Amino acid sequence: MSRYSRHIILSEIGQEGQDKLSNAKVLVIGAGGLGCPILQYLAAAGIGTLGIVDFDVVETSNLQRQVLFGTSSLGQNKAEAAKKRLADLNDTISINTYPEKLTHSNAIDLFNQYDIIIDGTDNFETRYLVNDACIITNKPLVFGAIYKFEGQVSVFNYQNGPSYRCLFPTPPEAGTAPNCSEIGVLGVLPGIIGCMQANETLKIILELGDTLSGKLLCYNALTLQNSILKVKRSQEIIDSVLKDKENFNKQQVDFNCEITPIVISIEEILLKESIQFIDIREPHEQPKVDTLPVTYIPLSELENNIDKIDKTKDKAIFCQSGIRSKRAVTLLQELNVTNCFSVKEGAVEIIEINNRHCEEGTTEVISPK
């Protein structure tokens, strides 16, 4: 077949490799900035079965980077419009379109029909859904994400490697990380990152070279600096996704956002009665808050010292800046310790505010134990 002759004459691919591509089934989630170049090159390369999931329609502002579409595609569903172009590009492959939203209830059945899943989505909710469904169905995930002039690429859940959650365990709070439509993106960037994803996919199918499993590639289009960072697999995180396997299709999209630590100011804490103050800093960290009755448990030893935590009281957990305390509260919530609050302020401010309260006579000075 002359269509693939430039592949077949490569000794690393040959007819055998090209047959692997024709037998492969690849599902692309999102036919947008990343999805377009991914689909274009995978269709041209002769991937035998391509699935496209996208509920959205083509808008004029997409055409700056979503190169499968033209003015004649405006208003059409993206999965359907992409199929039209790809069927012309390669009429020897099968293309399945799913013009619907990916949800917890349809993801598992869909993923089970394919060998490799590619994430070309534009929001964290769907990214975590794709990742978790890949863990449950045991499918490799080719990941790509972009921000303005920068991109990230990796391969997750492949050959016992890490998942996206091993890198970023929980989704950021809604609204803290904006997407392309809110902040803009250099049009060619998703082209570059999407092509890298297509390349990783072909390497997995052809069993060629080294994939980005266990590594996150960070690309900067302005400086052309590439950084490759190592990511370790966390069996604990993967097991916690697998534990909910049976209930996965019943979950709501925002399920995974549920465990967010409750942050509270020291002012509010001081108004409460029966509070246990827990300092989770390391023993050498200063200053000590000795005007309050404090239990000292370093974050690194928290799991083994649950017995020091008073179940009958509200827990006010603090550190140097209010960041580690959030992590501690998340950890405690995972260990089913309830009524835990992360104090917004760090130790220095806590001392100042408490002293002020004492001077005003609103709280008693308590001598340390």
Place this chain on the structure above:
Amino acid sequence: MQIDIKYFGQIAEVTQQKEESLEFSGTLVSELLDILYNKYTLLKDKDFQVAQNQELVSIEAKVTGTEIALLPPFAGG
């Protein structure tokens, strides 16, 4: 110890630079972060992971390397 710190994505916008060098005398990654939280007050609102010598580490890890990177998740596609 001299530490080179690299910032990515939204983090570089908060720090208004892609990299900087700091003199650090503490022990843990979290202590280094406290210095940065103090220096860049908006950093507290950002999600990110920390890499040390090109390897993701927890904030409870000891600072053993000379290169630290702050890496936020990207949503866009």
